[in-house]
Amino acid sequence: MSSVAPEAELDVAVIGGGMVGLASALALRERDVRVVLLDPGEARARTSYGNAGVISRGSIFPMSSPALWAKLPSYLRNADRGLRLRHAHVARVIPWTAHFLAAARTSAWERAAAALLPLTSAALAEHARLADRAGAAHLLSRPGWIKLYRTDDAFASAELERAILRRHGIALDILDSDAIRDVEPALVRTYARGMLLPETGAVSDPGALVEAYERLFLDLGGQILRQAALRLVPVEDGWQIHHAAGVVRARQVVLAAGAASAEIARGLGYRFAFAAERGYHRHFALHPDSPPLTRPVLDTGAGSILAPMGDGRVRVLSGVELNARTAAPDYHQIEAASREAAGTLRLGAPLDNRPWMGVRPSTPDGMPVIGAAPRHRGLIFAFGHGHIGLSTGAITGRLVADLATGATPAIPLAPFAPQRLLGWPCWRLPKEERRSA
Template identity: 40%
Template sequence: MTRTAFVLGAGMVGVSCALSLQKRGFAVTLIDRREPGQETSYGNAGVLARSSIVPLNNPGLYGKITSYLGNRHPALNLDWSRALTRPGWLLRFLWEARASKAAARIAALESLTGSTVERHRALMAEAGVSHRLRETGTLKLWRTEAGHAAAQAEHDFLKAHGIAAQVLDRQGISGVEPALKPIFHAGLLCLENASVDSPGAVTQAYAELFRQRSGRIEKADAQRLERGASGWRVATAQGGFEADIAVVALGPWSMDLLAPLGIDPKLDVERGYHRHFKAEPGARLSRPVYDVDAAYFMAPMEEGYRVTSGVDLSRRDAPDNHRQIDQVTVSAQEAFPLEDGFATTWRGARPTLPDSLPMIGEAPRHPGLWLAFGNQHLGFSTGPITGEIVAALVCGETPPVDPTPFAPGRYIG
């Protein structure tokens, strides 16, 4: 008899879970209130980040805290009223940044990012969207002389982890991206990263691949999750769905369904913004660039040049705060000939846990309820391997990487 599953959330992580379970013979229903790839998986910089193996809250965070406190730096905006409602979470986030925890968390992230380009390359070929993949790396940039030492240190760190990168001076930067203005002293070309020209369209293509393989996609707003007679049931405004197992991959909305079950995964939210611009005639970028000092990504996209902001630690559904995106818009125009004017400002939310690692596995005390969220800034990169970990664990197979660092039991009793 065919086993059944429903996956809640049609972002990159949820779609990947659906594909991996489907591959193992499950009849899968993918459920989301919006079309696939239209929430967090739409708004990112489109980077397949092989080199992103250092958690956001790493030991270097401690030295930067004072520069963030006044909410003037573009890298961070902190709503203090929100922070004070969950002081324990913020303290745990800072506690996890201590040096003694760094090596284990770096190893865990590396296990997720190591195959990201390979896995996406294969899925894009299957989905017929290989033309969206750019294997041109990413470029990290520094505006001051101090950037030379920083670029060399990061190069050496990545080399120690088997990740190729190239340190560039002003001339080298102009050689790979001649349209950038000569304001950067140092750069690091991360050769093993890749990118796509529309992360939302790639997610949609993977969802269409799932549909073509007899997967079921339902546009429905999940309202209540509960144990059923022989598995799990989710109630939606469009009706109920039942299956042997349930996978919650709703990113920053996951806690809305889990809280009534008495599950507190210690999940919180980082918000972020982007804007699209046109470049002046003749100007182009061949890869996403990250301006370290001004804290923004600028990535060539199907819609134009996408400029993304830093982290906004405000309540998930609070009104927009455009301070950061306004700041980085000015900085991006200093660096690259973007035309004035943009159509809209997009805002999204990312799911984050105190240790900056995702939660992947079966919920304690809730057999058949599987959790796949908290991928923070790396969900687009690590969605495919997350799906494979979940499906392997469900089927009693050996996962492609050690799932222990991501076990829900580290936060859920």
């Protein structure tokens, strides 16, 4: 449905049609809640469209890690392939930067891993359930994924990560050079060590999975308004959601607009410690004589991921770029990642006219924001999932539906509370906009 009558009596308006927002809308419809999903409908602009399609129990580590301090000089010089900084932008997101540096402690890293584990552990089963309902089970598989290390020193430096994974009961297999060639013969580069995480699912076409979930939402009677939410206004009996073509009214709002969420929340006086992580990908064909790549692989030396997609394509994904959400694309990282990939796989010609760029919503502690807004009744935040938005989006949708319907969430949400990122001078609200939580 492309329009919603202004007088329509709606229970919930979900802002954002990426994986988190769409799964939230779906979970609400499964409970017979009257839902409208607001999204401009630009499929390629969604982060869910362009990621590696990895759904892993082991995706429990924030970007800010104890290894940050040793790498900081190379990060600041843009000498590390995994991270590219726009220094002026980093200076403009000082709250995020301060929190990010504070999170680079072993104790903080371990706490985040423990908090994220219930979320990542439930991710694949919930996707399997939804994909089956949506007729998209063929897009999911469970091949595992591999982290590759070019040197023994690089492998040794990741011992803390492996220790934490083992402590939480996450299966992993250590591979030497010969074992890597055996399990993934498409790789032509020699690696010293690898870590195979077998409890990992893969999506062969993330964009198609999002589209299948959207069709399911419509089949269940959900409504979609192809508009971007511009402003949220609290009213006596709920909310007005202003967009370019008018206004929608609903009793509750779920803000799940990815990297745009912080800007929308700012209109209500919430200033989150928040930044935009931009990422790029490009598709290549494999050489006709190459064996297929059977699972996603992370080349830690290149700071990039190679992931098999449908029709024999390989998706090459860059590292992280910290820059303004709306800044012009900078293809430096994806060009470097593509050159490295050509030494790792027997690649054919690129299949895209230009690389894709997307923007991930980044919290400094690497954990999403999931919970009720502290100052406004009927507003639920669900954003900031960073690199695990597609992976944990489906289970986040169930948790959002629990919050909206008054059920007890199956996963503890205290670590994801919005208040943890709101400790900066930000709540100077006009009296007429204040509402009791």
